[in-house]
Amino acid sequence: MITYRKTKSGTWVTYGPVAEFPSQLPATVSVTKKSGERKAETVESLGRSFVANGIEMVYGYLGETLRPAAHLRPSRQSSQMCDNCDEYRAIATATDMSGISGRVCRRCARDGALSFA
16 A cells, blocks of 8 residues: 655655556556545655565655645745755754854754854
């Protein structure tokens, strides 16, 4: 069964057994939502396959359907973006090792290895 997954960078992808994805891409696949409802999505490319629970799995990268539009993404100067890792939710001001101040997300603030240069 092909489902949705969110990557570390916040991009929605499809996820499922390699055998359920067509070999010719781009192609349309049937994706099962958490509610059980099915939705047709266009998969443009596949990631590198890997084994999970004894089954060869793969991520399928979507067409334009679920990608955020470029004009909706905050710019680099936005106060809503982490200056250290480019996450979209910056929550605090911090100073890196060279004394430069910037906005960081919780994860970067917790890790402590900041670099705003």
